[in-house]
Amino acid sequence: MLNFRRALVATALLITVLFLITRSTSPPSEALVAEFAKVQAEPDATQSDAAVGGNGDTGMRSRPGPHGQHHQHPMQDTSLTLPLYERLARQHPYDVEVKFPAYIWQTWKWTPAHGEFDFRPQEASWTEQHPGFVHEVVTDAVASQFVRMLYGPATPEVVEAYDALPLPVLKADFFRYLILLARGGIYADIDTSAIRSALDWIPSSVPRDQVGLVIGIEADPDRPDWKDWYSRRIQFCQWTIQAKPGHPVLRDVVTRITEHTLRLKRAGSLAAIDDRAVIEFTGPALWTDAIFDYFNDPRFFDMSRSVSPIDWRNFTGMETPRRVGDVIVLPITSFSPGVEQMGAKDYDDPMAYVKHDFKGTWKPESERHIGEKDE
Secondary structure: OOOHHHHHHHHHHHHHHHHHHHHOOOOOOHHHHHHHHHOOOOOOOOEOOOOOOOOOOOOOOEOOOOOOOOOOOOOOOOOOOOOHHHHHHHHOOOOOOOOOEOEEEEEOOOOOOOOOOOOHHHHHHHHHHOOOOEEEEEOHHHHHHHHHHHHOOOOHHHHHHHHHOOOHHHHHHHHHHHHHHHHOEEEEOOOEEEOOOHHHOOOOOOOHHHOOEEEEEEEOOOOOOHHHOOOOOOEEOOOEEEEOOOOHHHHHHHHHHHHHHHHHHHHOOHHHOOHHHHHHHOOHHHHHHHHHHHHOOOOOEOHHHOOOOOOHHHOOOOOOOEEEOOEEEEOHHHHOOOOOOOOOOOOOOOOOOEEEOOOOOOOOHHHOOOOOOOO
């Protein structure tokens, strides 16, 4: 029997879906309508058998407790007196032992049914490589409704921050973290093609129930002037991410973006944000910093087993997957093949998993691999 809270949520969902269907020129698909309904309860049928694993373990091990390796989720405490990070942990708990959900999330101005949608081959590659997955291209209007449904009552400041972001690219960046934190699965930029299925991304040497996040290296510029081209010495890719719901890195990123956005809003400074600020605000610099902070966080890792902090030196030049606690880091070839530099191999290499075209990206030329001047 639905309790009062679930009844309210169900009513809101029904109204939202009816509004979108009657008012939108690109109505949500049946799968997306079903996904809205699943906000009322945790789904079981949409989880994949995607394996995660790897070699090259750094030697650090995550503590069992903070990773949430349990099957019973704690009751949600929606008290707004708790810090945002803690409310997010209760609202979207993390259980490393569950399977990776079989979702593929992408965002764009239009759906594939729209006449001006220019990424049909890239979008179709994900469906072709992942039969049975729920694959959605989420428009801006639907993304906004998703944020309200998934974060509204318990964390209203997340919705406020999302609405306040002044640039579409900031909202698109924020949404990828929000949807993965709440629902999990794979996020891929719309101009990114799947070369190989996510079921093949990681060797089976690491048990599936010990990994909750799969990331790749975007840039490994081993050159003296790397700061002229990239924001970090090792830069992790954010155009493709695989995660289980509630992962602490995503929780931290959502907290950082929310709190920073609201500080700027209260100071009246949001209007001054332009494209140059995106990298640090919501982009790969923020993403990379959060990942390294997680690797060195004693709440999640036994730091006594590490002889030094985990930093770029642990990942530069790597050619095979590396495991750090519950995170698998893929080499640059996996998510950045064909860039013809930084050790990345071509698209036909066995480790090449996705192809990013930079056609739908916001990144300036100095942040791209393609076009970087020669040594």
